[in-house]
Amino acid sequence: MRKALTVLMTGVLAAALLAIAGSGGAAPDPNAPAAIRFMWWGADQRAKVTTAAVRAFEAANPGVAVQVEPTTFDGYFDKLATQFAANDAPDVIQLTPDKVLEFAGRGALLDLASIDTSKIDPRLVQIVKTERGQAGIPAGIGSHVMVANPRLFVEAGVPMPDDTTWTWADYRRIAQEITRRTGKEGVFGSQAFGISSNGLSVWLSQQGKTLWTKDGQIGYEAPDSTGYFQLLKDMSAEGGLPTPELITEELSAPLEQSGIATGRYALAYADTSQFSSLVKAAGEDLELLRFPSRTGKAADAKMEVRSSMYWIVPARTEHEAAAKKLVNYLVNSPEAGKLLLGDRGVPTNSAVRDAVRAQLDPASAESVAFIEEISPEARDFVPRAPVGGGNLEEILKRQTSDVLFGRATPAEAAQRLIDESRAATRR
Amino acid sequence: MARTTTSRVRKRDDRAAYVFLLPWFVGLVVITIGPMAMSLYLSFTDYSMLAPPNWVGLDNVERLLTDERLHNSLRVTFTYVLVGVPLQLAVALAVAVVLNRGMRGLAFYRSVFYLPSLLGGSVAIAVLWKQIFGSTGLVNDVLALVGIAGPGWISDPRTALSSIILLHVWTFGAPMIIFLAGLRQIPEMYYEAATVDGAGPLQRFRRITLPMLSPIIFFNLILQIIGSFQAFTQAFIVSGGSGGPSDSTMFFTLLLYQRGFGELDMGYASAMAWLLLLIITIFTAVNFIASRYWVFHES
Amino acid sequence: MRASSLVRHAVLIVACLIMIYPLLWMVVSSFRPDDLIFRQPGLWLTSLDTVNYREGWSALTRPFSVYLANSAVVALGAIIGNLVSCSMAAYAFARLEFRGRKALFGIMLLTIMLPFHVVVVPQYILFSQFGWVNTFWPLIVPKLLATDSFFVFLMVQFIRGIPRELDEAARIDGAGHPRIFLAIILPLMTPALATTAIFTFIWSWNDFFTALIYLTAPDMFTVPVALRAFVDSTGSTSWGSLFAMSIVTLAPVFLAFLLGQRFLVKGIATTGIK
Structure with a gap:
């Protein structure tokens, strides 16, 4: 027993020291591929x-x-x-x-x-x-798109919108109607849209603004995004969107647990690259839609292909x-x-x-x-984030939940979004 | 023992000690001190990891003082430590006391209560926790039975931290085991004597168990405080790494990690780490000093 | 007496159920088809389908046994490393008089308090200089060098509880320190060694971050890394397989705990943390 221990100890020590000393490994063979x-x-x-x-x-x-x-x-x-x-x-x-x-x-x-x-x-x-x-x-x-569940539209007796003509007002009305008419626990007209910078980017593009400018500055001002937070707050309050709790919970939910994948939301936001997985998870037919626009014209939806x-x-x-x-x-x-x-x-x-x-x-x-259909009308590419701009997602999520829980007014959140984005990209 | 003998023994000890300490010492110098020194150096630099570090002097320290999210994360972390640690230790102690009396199935209960601690940082934890504390989870299902509409525990900034504290309390297995061990050491005769004197269960707990166990409580306290200041995995998994909603679960180490790896700001993150080390050291030192007044020593 | 014991058992069993409800849910879910996991509430199981286990085992690039074997190698290396190096250091701190003991002991305690994330990058740079990326060395060598100070601390406290008369007697018989350590201290501290072994096993078995950073080829992945390959943050996750394999992963740890818990309690009990 004692001998075995001594041997073991010496062995372990030697191995450790050898490993430290014998660093590097074999020299590369010049003829190897x-x-x-x-x-x-x-x-x-x-x-x-x-x-x-x-x-x-x-x-x-x-x-x-x-x-x-x-x-x-x-x-x-x-x-x-x-x-x-x-x-x-x-x-x-x-x-x-x-x-x-x-x-x-x-x-x-x-x-x-x-x-x-x-x-x-x-x-x-x-x-x-x-x-x-x-x-x-x-x-x-891929493209950031809306995904619709036709079954819930039928259940609510709401006609599927024509995505080449629908507006944000249509969207707001449809979402609320579906929630009200289906009247089921946990079923909502639409998933929240405030949770990723893709949605904000679309919103700004429709006003001729961008998230970032070519020289890495912020491409919009606080009032440009106030309406975005306001719509989010209003729609959540009137029931078209889920409750604040559900919205924040889904910020980190896996795809399979999202409302659209579990047949609870009639409309949702997704990337086309996720569409196949979503259909599989939902186990029913889903449809791809353009975003609503301000004017009711498909080209003004400013869809992005990226x-x-x-x-x-x-x-x-x-x-x-x-x-x-x-x-x-x-x-x-x-x-x-x-x-x-x-x-x-x-x-x-x-x-x-x-x-x-x-x-x-x-x-x-x-x-x-779908990608091929929208490509001709898709917007020009907006400049991408500057160094540090990758933090926008987190900043936006924070503002979204602050608005939803009444910790900030939409105008305050819009201002903070700008301030924090500026701070994050300053270096 | 004669003085000469002592010094002879001491001399021999020196050599033996260095041999016994060799692996530890090599590890300390190469694997711990080296990287520590480098991180100390980095905390005075701007370091993106993609390019070599730039010396910026005390800029990072200045940022520590003005970084509001950091101050918020300190609040979150202190709340977690000050509420979570005593709560977890209280639960662990209570369960240990209940389990301590020689009862049937002890090994079984002990194992079951330890199970959650084994789960640790498993990927599945986030999903499991949502099954319980989600707005449509078990807790709210139960509350709904009595007509209460519960909040979304994890997703509401007012309750998110509490649910993570609860997750922490839930994994009370390790301190429970240590308490059980300590309880075993208390001689049965003390209790017998106290019972003869007419002391009730509560009094026996206060007069005998608590003082006799105080060294173990102290040991648990120190290790749990150190561990809780460094808490990372649970918050990371439950919030998906975001520290949300609204930074309400933004622990210090989580922010450190976001700044370092997310924002590629490793210089600042290093400065944060040294601040944390300082805080933990102060806390531990204060604890050691305070222990003189409440930790009971037999001799 | 009998009634009160019954009540106590009843309370404990209810508490147990609450404690392990999430685990039970995971076990039940592992027997459910993927598309029902998040739709069927509660713990009621309509059918016992082992398809998740069969599919999960072979769903990844390699059979799951490969990852289990890798984890076992790492865990074994870590356990041996911690046992040997920590006990040696602990003996020196607890029993030997040498210059700088207090200072070194203080530094040892300080390293317990060091936040882990900050040394990750320097350590990675160091180990990659050694050519150790995509080997198990970065997961094992630090244990061989006693960097888990927690265990050194634990063992020091333990050895201090062993009566000094025993080594004095051996010394009078002419035994040197290696012999005292091997023949007297080590056998007496078996419980502390068991504690260390079990904790090391659990920690290294669950360690995700270190394994993720150092292991790059799928052949080398340990279980925690492999488990996340079931999860796709943007696409679809096979939850059934994930849960099934999580349980497969948890089983050895639970077993280790079940077998070792006797030593565990005894181990800490005799450390005399006073």
């Missing part, structure tokens, strides 16, 4: 299709080996920032557009201008172009050529498209889109059709 690392966030389904696409890429490019690093969304950006701090970031990374600009603004990203983007909507590409070059390549198209994920390559990568090759393959190759399908949204490359159309499930096909 370029080994690049590729990281994204998402659930396991995404990991499967993406890994399949990577294997196809390796088969087509014998000189490159790819290590896949699927990561959970929880902690993704923490992990990424830590890796950048240690100069240990993967070579190809999936990132949100706001973060792309934030990272690019600090000089951390490689210029990807040499990647072919000729078949991609130029607006999607332009938006992450900085003075340092092309910071990212769009990975999939990419919610971009591929980026860190400036300090040691495998620039191989990394770019992989990005190019993911975006421009029909083979990759056939494996990835609609996982990150509608394929950005129009040729790839045509190649995979036949393989899409009905809900994804509907998203593609």
Whole structure:
């Protein structure tokens, strides 16, 4: 017993010291294929299709080996920032557009201008172009839309609105009527719209304003968003929207528990990339709608077509050529498209889109059709957030719940939204 | 013992001590002190992690003084510590006292009461908690039976912190175990003597259990206070990392984490960490001093 | 007496039920089809469907056994590390006279108070310099080096409770410190070692953040990281599988606790925290 313990102790000590001393690991073999690392966030389904696409890429490019690093969304950006701090970031990374600009603004990203983007909507590409070059390549198209549940409209005896002509007043009336006429516990006309900057962005665009200006300033004034908070408060009070408690609770609710997925809300806000999952979770038919407008004209709804994920390559990568090759393959190759399908949204490359159309499930096909329908009338791209602007979501959520719980008047919340956004982007 | 012997023994101890302490010391210097020193340095810099740090002197300290969200997070954290810790310890002690008498199924109860603590920071916690405290959750279902419309406990800024404190109280397993252990140490004869003197259960608790247990209460108190100042996981999971609604569950460490990793402002976050370390150290020191007046020592 | 004991049991059982209602709900949900989990209230189960277990086990890139095995390796390494290094340090602090003891002990206590998030980045930079990213070393080596000061503190308190006469006697017989430590102190502190082992197991088994940051390849994922792969914050989450695998994950911890709890109570009981 004693001897065993002594041996164990010595062994453990030696192992610890050796491990500390023997740092580094083997030197890289110059003849080995370029080994690049590729990281994204998402659930396991995404990991499967993406890994399949990577294997196809390796088969087509014998000189490159790819290590896949699927990561959970929880902690993704923490992990990424830590890796950048240690100069240990993967070579190809999936990132949100706001973060792309934030990272690019600090000089951390490689210029990807040499990647072919000729078949991609130029607006999607332009938006992450900085003075340092092309910071990212769009990975999939989506649009912030309204989703309707036809069954609840029928139950309430309210006709489905024509989304090319409806106004905010129509929306307010319809939501209230549905809540009143269905009269069921927990059933509401519409989900709240104050909870993401996408909704605010639409609201501002319809008044000819933007969240941010090109030079990174705030693109609107307090009165421009007062009406937004006012409508939210009024609709919640009169029943068209859920109660303040339910609204805040859903700020962090998973998709499956949202009111539209559980058949409790007749209208909701979503991204087209979520549509397929929503239909599956709801287990019934759902419809895609344009936003209401101020004038009753579809073009004035100022729908936005955008990419919610971009591929980026860190400036300090040691495998620039191989990394770019992989990005190019993911975006421009029909083979990759056939494996990835609609996982990150509608394929950005129009040729790839045509190649995979036949393989899409009905809900994804509907998203593609909807995107193609609104693309001509979609608004010009608004400038993206400056450094620090990524905090807008949190700031907005705070103001929304303050308004709902009567801690701030709509005018106060609108002012604070500006003040806090300014403070967050000052540095 | 002769003086020469003592010094000889001491000399030999020095060598042996350094050998025994070697792994700990290497860990302290390399894994703890090194990173600590770096974070101290970073707290005087502007550091985004994407670019090298920039020395900014006392700017971060100045920000600490004027950052209103930070002051709010201190209020939240102090409320949590001052309410949550005594509450959890009281529950743990009460359950331990009830479970202490030799009764059947003790191991079973002990295990069941410990179960929630095992769940820790599981992903499922957020969903489970919503099943109970959501506006359509169990608590409100029960309240509805008696005709009360309960608030959305988690989503109403007035009650959100309370529900997280409750979540904390719910995981009273570890201090309960430590209390149980302490209760076992109190000699049965004290109770017998007191019963003979005609003391009731309440008096026995106040006159014997509390003083005899005070060192253990103190131990639990110290560790729980340190742990609660650093509370992070529960608030992070329940609020989805936002500290919402309206910053009502914005714990200090949660804000630190948001500033550091969310806003890529690691210099400021480091300054925050050192402020927290200072606060905890002061609290612990005050506790040690105060313990002289209420912790009972047998000898 | 009998009636009061009955009442006590009744109260305790009700309290138990309230305590573990969320857990029961999770167990019940793990036997429900995905689309009913958030629609069917209460704990009533209409059918006992094990599909979530079967699907959850093989739903991820690797079979769930891979993640369990990884977690087991990390937990085992952490336990051995903490047992060996913490007990050695504790012996020195509790029994040996040496220069700088008070100062070092104070520093040891101070490291318990250090907020974890702030050393994450420097530690990552350090370990990545060592080439340890995507290995288990960053999860195990800190334990081998006794960085969990909590346990050192616990063991110090314990050893102080062991009568000094025992090591004095051994010393007179000519035993050196290694022998006293191995032959006398260690066997006497078995309960404290068990406490350390169980707590280390639970903490390292549940540790998400460290594992997330250091482990990059799916082959290396531990259970907490793997469990989150069921969750997609923007898309669909397989709640049934998540709950089923959460229970699979919880089972070993509960078992460890059930088996170890005797030592646990005894362990802390004899530490003489006074």
